[in-house]
Amino acid sequence: MPVDKVPDIVVGRLPLYLRTLNYLLEEGYEMVSSHELGRRLGISPAQIRKDLSHFGEFGKQGAGYDVKYLSTQLKHILHVDGVWPVALVGCGALGHALANYNGFVTKGFEIVLIFDNDPAKIGQVVAGKVIHDVADMPRLICEYGIRIAIVAVPSSAAQATVDVLVRCQVRAILNYAPINISVPPGVQVQNIDPSVHLQRMTYYL
Amino acid sequence: MPVDKVPDIVVGRLPLYLRTLNYLLEEGYEMVSSHELGRRLGISPAQIRKDLSHFGEFGKQGAGYDVKYLSTQLKHILHVDGVWPVALVGCGALGHALANYNGFVTKGFEIVLIFDNDPAKIGQVVAGKVIHDVADMPRLICEYGIRIAIVAVPSSAAQATVDVLVRCQVRAILNYAPINISVPPGVQVQNIDPSVHLQRMTYYL
DNA sequence: GCCTTCTTGTGAAAGCCATCACATATTCTA
DNA sequence: TAGAATATGTGATGGCTTTCACAAGAAGGC
Structure with missing residues (x-):
């Protein structure tokens, strides 16, 4: 059934x-x-x-x-019989690691856009992709038809970033910022916070 | 109660x-x-x-x-009123990002040992810590009294790494390798696999 | 001091989830 | 070919988790 x-x-x-x-x-x-x-x-x-x-x-x-x-x-x-184009926002140490991670494609994902707000980073190439200015997010995400984004920005910038993504029709967000973000109904969020995972285990130690 | x-x-x-x-x-x-x-x-x-x-x-x-x-x-x-010493195994791109992450200490954790099996990396300093040879894990983890470890090695090495950690009395493992590891009863495991998190969302897209 | 408003802690109810157990179908062995 | 072994799909059961609803306590206004 x-x-x-x-x-x-x-x-x-x-x-x-x-x-x-x-x-x-x-x-x-x-x-x-x-x-x-x-x-x-x-x-x-x-x-x-x-x-x-x-x-x-x-x-x-x-x-x-x-x-x-x-x-x-x-x-x-699971709708991963194709490859979803994904946007990565935030290209610090974690963003770099994610951009260079080669495990995504076989799982149905490919990072095709990378954003940061640091003028020193914008224009640099990471994993074969140019780092774009976050100011260009609305235009580029729309052009690429992105529906999935990975957020790897500082906590202080996470909610604002997510708000922009949601306005750009992004409907699934993988959030690495250690903070609870709020989204409208119909937008999926998954959070990854290593400290939270660790604290969940220390209870039993 | x-x-x-x-x-x-x-x-x-x-x-x-x-x-x-x-x-x-x-x-x-x-x-x-x-x-x-x-x-x-x-x-x-x-x-x-x-x-x-x-x-x-x-x-x-x-x-x-x-x-x-x-x-x-x-x-x-949650037993995080102190700071737990933590071992990080695997110092690739992800390991680097974790080693440099400054959010752990305020949450009750500090990475005090870093291991890798790459001779080219052993001896290098990352985030103020020397990278040790994985061969020295048993001795050092015992000396430091480590109970918590973060595994950021390739999938192919994950289970063997975990087996060693468990023998060294590690009782909580945060596993970044995209594979299911098995541990004896009494050992806590938390898994972080971005592809799994993403696939969980694409079902709804 | 008194009345209104707010908020907790909790027994009871409802809803959700995992396990059990078995009818049914296939494979394997001899 | 027959019987034993294996394995699925599922209705029923039991257990776990969340929500409900309210008594009781505390704060604030006047």
Whole structure:
């Protein structure tokens, strides 16, 4: 039954399934069971089957899932069967690392625009891309039809940056600034703050 | 009632509360209501009150929470009222950015050891710290009494790196490698993979 | 001092999510 | 070919999480 309303928490696990399937593919697996997939992910087999059942019937009884086929299907479901052009805002140390990260393309993303507000950086080339002035964001993001942006600016500039992005029709934002940003309904946000992740673990130490 | 078994999902929100409280402090707030805190975080006031009630009664009826006091209490609960020494393994572009990130100390962490396996990098100084040979990890991590590590090595090296860390008594690992690592019970892991975060959003585009 | 307004902490209810368990189908072995 | 083993998809169950709603306490105005 393909199209009920799928819980966010289920959608959040699909990229993990996809990532593991691609590793299995590299290792030469042709079929994989929910049991094996779950073992690798630390997730119960039942949960994996239930999650996938939201989108259709991908497995074969007695055999499991065709790795290549399920990978393809998940890419389609997640809308990463093509390559999304992505804008990167903020080209400090972290921005540099992200610009040079070569893991994006195979996952369905490519950084095609880089912005910074530092006059000393504007015009420089990073990872084969020119750093543009943030003042040109509205024009360029519109021209390129960008819908996804990565924010790697200081906390103090994050909300203003996001506001501009949202006005430019960006609908998905990966936020590296350690601050809560607010966006209108319909705009997706994911936050990455290493301190938050670390503090979540120290509770148990 | 301070000491029931607190759900993981509640623990995971505490760092977000703490982060926002510290911003409120900078803005000069002395008191804050669960309503205002929730508004900033996109979380319901009831949930914040319920979460905090797992650990005690921190608020005052009619007034709200003393920002400074609640911040202090949350730091204590999360065990970040001191500064944890942290080891960073892998000093590529991402490792460099993390080593130079100045946001850790105020959150309760300090990178005191950096490792890499590249002979060309070993001995170099990054952010005031010498890069050590990964071969010296067991000795140095033991000497420094490290319990927390950040893994920023290639996927192919991640599991082996983690295995060594676990043997060295590291009990919390922030993993930037885009792969699922397995650890024994009692070892905390948090994963950061930008592609996974992005794919989680593209579903909705 | 009194009344209004505000806010917390919490039991109860509602809603969401993970697990269980099994009918069904396929594969493997001999 | 038959029987054992394997594995999916799913209704039912149980547990966990969030929200609701309110008693009780505190602050502010006059």
